[in-house]
Amino acid sequence: NAGVTQTPKFRVLKTGQSMTLLCAQDMNHEYMYWYRQDPGMGLRLIHYSVGEGTTAKGEVPDGYNVSRLKKQNFLLGLESAAPSQTSVYFCASRLTGGENIQYFGAGTRLSVL
Amino acid sequence: AQSVSQHNHHVILSEAASLELGCNYSYGGTVNLFWYVQYPGQHLQLLLKYFSGDPLVKGIKGFEAEFIKSKFSFNLRKPSVQWSDTAEYFCAVKNAGNMLTFGGGTRLMVKP
Numbered sequence: 001n002a003g004v005t006q007t008p009k010f011r012v013l014k015t016g017q018s019m020t021l022l023c024a025q026d027m028n029h030e031y032m033y034w035y036r037q038d039p040g041m042g043l044r045l046i047h048y049s050v051g052e053g054t055t056a057k058g059e060v061p062d063g064y065n066v067s068r069l070k071k072q073n074f075l076l077g078l079e080s081a082a083p084s085q086t087s088v089y090f091c092a093s094r095l096t097g098g099e100n101i102q103y104f105g106a107g108t109r110l111s112v113l
Numbered sequence: 114a115q116s117v118s119q120h121n122h123h124v125i126l127s128e129a130a131s132l133e134l135g136c137n138y139s140y141g142g143t144v145n146l147f148w149y150v151q152y153p154g155q156h157l158q159l160l161l162k163y164f165s166g167d168p169l170v171k172g173i174k175g176f177e178a179e180f181i182k183s184k185f186s187f188n189l190r191k192p193s194v195q196w197s198d199t200a201e202y203f204c205a206v207k208n209a210g211n212m213l214t215f216g217g218g219t220r221l222m223v224k225p
Binding site for chain 2: 004035040041042043044045048058090092099100101102104105106107
């Protein structure tokens with residue numbers, strides 16, 4: 001059971017480039033989340049999804065887009081990367097209802113030059 | 114908007130010292146509270162949680178936390194830390210929208 005898998009683990013982009021981060025979970029979870037982690041600011045929610053085909057904005061959605069075409073996958077896209085998007089990105093998932101225990105992936109470290 | 118405050122950004126302790134990390138939240142309703150830990154190079158893992166009942170909850174690796182409703186606090190404690198406890202610790206609160214709000218994190222370094 002792999003849990004939550006994020007690819008890639010590291011990436012360096014130039015300003016203006018685009019990329020997609022992939023999150024895959026094999027736990028049949030309905031909910032999926034994308035966070036960014038910055039020093040001293042904890043984790044901030046970018047976008048989330050409550051099920052296949054649905055997405056919603058979180059606390060810091062600007063500059064990002066997401067898609068949930070399949071239940072097990074949640075993609076985070078950067079259309080035109082900016083240095084302010086240098087961060088560590090975490091994906092998480094959880095079951096519907098219950099105790100809202102989120103399971104996290106290992107993270108993607110992104111640097112935008 | 115709900116917020117979570119972790120007052121200590123960096124803590125340095127020697128092995129066998131006692132640990133207490135502060136967490137305060139701003140939300141007047143029913144809360145679900147969590148502590149997550151992130152070991153160097155690893156993903157976040159759930160350390161312990163509080164939903165209801167006994168306000169003193171025990172988690173993995175000898176950690177415990179006490180929910181004090183009157184103080185809006187959920188402090189994390191461990192009587193005797195080990196070098197392997199070196200990590201970043203995050204307090205989180207489930208808000209009315211069923212989302213988690215995280216504190217800024219506390220980096221703990223335990224010197225051998």
